[in-house]
Amino acid sequence: xxxxxxxxxxxxxxxxxxxxxxxxxxxxxxxxxxxxxxxxxxxxxxxxxxxxxxxxxxxxxxxxxxxxxxxxxxxxxxxx
Amino acid sequence: xxxxxxxxxxxxxxxxxxxxxxxxxxxxxxxxxxxxxxxxxxxxxxxxxxxxxxxxxxxxxxxxxxxxxxxxxxxxxxxxxxxxxxxxxxxxxxxxxxxxxxxxxxxxxxxxxxxxxxxxxxxxxxxxxxxxxxxxxxxxxxxxxxxxxxxxxxxxxxxxxxxxxxxxxxxxxxxxxxxxxxxxxxxxxxxxxxxxxxxxxxxxxxxxxxxxxxxxxxxxxxxxxxxxxxxxxxxxxxxxxxxxxxxxxxxxxxxxxxxxxxxxxxxxxxxxxxxxxxxxxxxxxxxxxxxxxxxxxxxxxxxxxxxxxxxxxxxxxxxxxxxxxxxxxxxxxxxxxxxxxxxxxxxxxxxxxxxxxxxxxxxxxxxxxxxxxxxxxxxxxxxxxxxxxxxxxx
Numbered sequence: 523x524x525x526x527x528x529x530x531x532x533x534x535x536x537x538x539x540x541x542x543x544x545x546x547x548x549x550x551x552x553x554x555x556x557x558x559x560x561x562x563x564x565x566x567x568x569x570x571x572x573x574x575x576x577x578x579x580x581x582x583x584x585x586x587x588x589x590x591x592x593x594x595x596x597x598x599x600x601x602x
Numbered sequence: 603x604x605x606x607x608x609x610x611x612x613x614x615x616x617x618x619x620x621x622x623x624x625x626x627x628x629x630x631x632x633x634x635x636x637x638x639x640x641x642x643x644x645x646x647x648x649x650x651x652x653x654x655x656x657x658x659x660x661x662x663x664x665x666x667x668x669x670x671x672x673x674x675x676x677x678x679x680x681x682x683x684x685x686x687x688x689x690x691x692x693x694x695x696x697x698x699x700x701x702x703x704x705x706x707x708x709x710x711x712x713x714x715x716x717x718x719x720x721x722x723x724x725x726x727x728x729x730x731x732x733x734x735x736x737x738x739x740x741x742x743x744x745x746x747x748x749x750x751x752x753x754x755x756x757x758x759x760x761x762x763x764x765x766x767x768x769x770x771x772x773x774x775x776x777x778x779x780x781x782x783x784x785x786x787x788x789x790x791x792x793x794x795x796x797x798x799x800x801x802x803x804x805x806x807x808x809x810x811x812x813x814x815x816x817x818x819x820x821x822x823x824x825x826x827x828x829x830x831x832x833x834x835x836x837x838x839x840x841x842x843x844x845x846x847x848x849x850x851x852x853x854x855x856x857x858x859x860x861x862x863x864x865x866x867x868x869x870x871x872x873x874x875x876x877x878x879x880x881x882x883x884x885x886x887x888x889x890x891x892x893x894x895x896x897x898x899x900x901x902x903x904x905x906x907x908x909x910x911x912x913x914x915x916x917x918x919x920x921x922x923x924x925x926x927x928x929x930x931x932x933x934x935x936x937x938x939x940x941x942x943x944x945x946x947x948x949x950x951x952x953x954x955x956x957x958x959x960x961x962x963x964x965x966x967x968x969x970x971x972x973x974x975x976x977x978x979x980x981x982x983x984x985x986x987x988x989x990x991x992x993x994x995x996x
Contacts, residue, residue, distance in 0.1 A: 555624040558617040581620055585629035 537568045546582075547574060547591040547598075555589070563591055571601040605646040606631065606667040612639045612660040619659060626655045643667055697871075698731050698897035701762045712770055715751065719744050725757075725764060733898055759872060782977055783833040785818035785970040787811045791840030794966055801834030811840065817970050831977050838970035841943060843962065850925035850957045852916050857887070862908040870900040883908045921957040922950070929961060938968045 538551040549565055549572065556564040556571065560579050565572045579593035611619050619640060623630060628651060631643040641664065644652060653661060666674055676683060703726060705713040720726065723740050732740070737757045745752055754769035785801065790812045793805050801818040805811055817838045822830040867878040868890065886906040893901045916924060926945070933939055948960040 555621060558621050560617075580633065580635050581630075582633050583631045584620075584624060584633075586627050 545592060545594060547595060548588065550588045552589055565589065569602065573599040573601055605670050606643045607646050607649060607663055608641065608643050608665040608667055610639050610641050610662050610664055611656065614638055616640050619656060622655055623652065626651055628652060694897055694899065699762060700727055700729055700731055700764050702727055703764045703766065705766045705768065707768050709770065712768060715748065716766055716768060719747065731759065731898060781833055782820050782831040783972045783974045784816045784820045785834045785836060785838060786973045787813055787815045787817055787969050788971045789813055789842050789967065789969045791842040791969055793838065793840050795839045797837045799835040800832050801836065836970065837968055839940060839966050840969045841964055842967045842969065843964050846929055846961045846963060848925055848929060848959050848961065850921050852921050852955045852957060854914055854916065855911050856914050857909040857911050860908045860910055864906045866904045866906055868902050868904050870902065872898060881906060885909050885911055918952065918957065925957060925959060933965065940966045
């Protein structure tokens with residue numbers, strides 16, 4: 523997954539990606555995890571803060587650049 | 603390759619722990635939320651960092667992951683694995699060694715002859731077994747070398763014992779003369795065409811012949827006197843009638859590929875085929891890709907294609923067409939049949955989900971076959987033939 527993303531990033535030269543799947547959200551190139559709870563997760567990206575609201579929100583995996591969030595997502599907001 | 607550790611962080615403040623780990627830039631995989639703990643995978647080199655920043659949390663290492671786990675398991679069970687490999691190799695070695703060669707025949711001469719012939723070709727006790735193809739080649743070689751002594755030869759591998767079954771060739775004193783023959787009818791029918799290459803035609807177009815009747819005579823006669831004997835040659839076609847009884851099942855299964863497939867491995871010995879991995883596909887079509895063969899044991903990769911089987915039923919008309927096609931296919935396998943002249947369904951009925959039919963078929967078929975005769979016998983029986991007896995055909 524990371525190889526593909528790196529390749530995509532190299533070819534498209536984007537600052538970030540947000541992929542939404544069923545009950546799953548993948549954010550690539552986030553800067554910071556601002557807050558974390560089972561109902562709200564806030565991520566800092568380059569141009570805005572991404573606020574994810576839902577139920578039973580959990581993190582499945584994370585590293586410096588990417589994060590994978592599971593749970594029932596009800597709402598997503600961009601706070602510039 | 604990164605070395606990951608599976609750890610448990612005992613805490614009820616799971617979000618705090620994750621936020622802290624995020625702050626210190628630790629790569630985390632496969633996070634599992636338990637009621638009073640978090641189970642996650644981190645890189646081994648990050649463990650010190652985690653222990654330092656999460657000093658207030660109780661951290662325990664559960665396991666290693668990936669290849670390192672396999673390496674650890676192998677190291678732990680090394681004695682068992684070495685014993686298993688050694689045992690397997692010993693088993694392979696022993697199961698491929700011949701301990702006895704049995705030549706089954708009453709005559710000591712034949713037994714000694716074959717034992718020596720097999721020894722020359724490396725088939726003797728305390729040697730390795732050979733493959734099926736090699737045994738076939740040895741049989742052919744021995745049969746060719748001793749063609750006047752051996753009629754038939756078979757090599758039967760029974761575990762570690764090789765049984766050789768042999769039939770001695772008994773050469774009769776009398777010789778059949780293969781230069782003199784008739785063409786006779788192999789079946790009854792009405793002649794549709796006759797082409798003579800050698801000999802005298804005894805039948806004409808549209809004549810009805812019975813099985814065994816001479817169609818082309820090898821004896822060239824002039825005024826009832828045999829002038830010459832040849833081996834008759836030619837083709838005789840006749841309209842032959844068949845009545846076929848067939849039973850065709852109405853129910854059938856249709857298999858459809860789902861697109862899902864899995865790899866597996868198979869080991870095939872002389873006795874059985876073993877599948878190494880548990881098959882994860884319930885109904886499947888298997889395609890085998892051979893890898894290598896050691897001591898007659900074949901190792902192969904298999905691709906298991908998942909299929910869905912559905913039960914279907916033919917209508918009476920469909921079953922009739924299918925059954926007729928099947929009969930045609932079987933008739934066409936007989937290369938003596940040139941064409942199907944006519945066919946008619948005499949009777950059809952459905953019993954226990956089977957379509958039972960009686961079909962009449964008329965075909966144009968080559969019915970001529972050679973029958974050899976000896977000239978001596980012919981001359982001996984000339985008088986008999988003149989008196990209405992047979993004409994010396996063996």
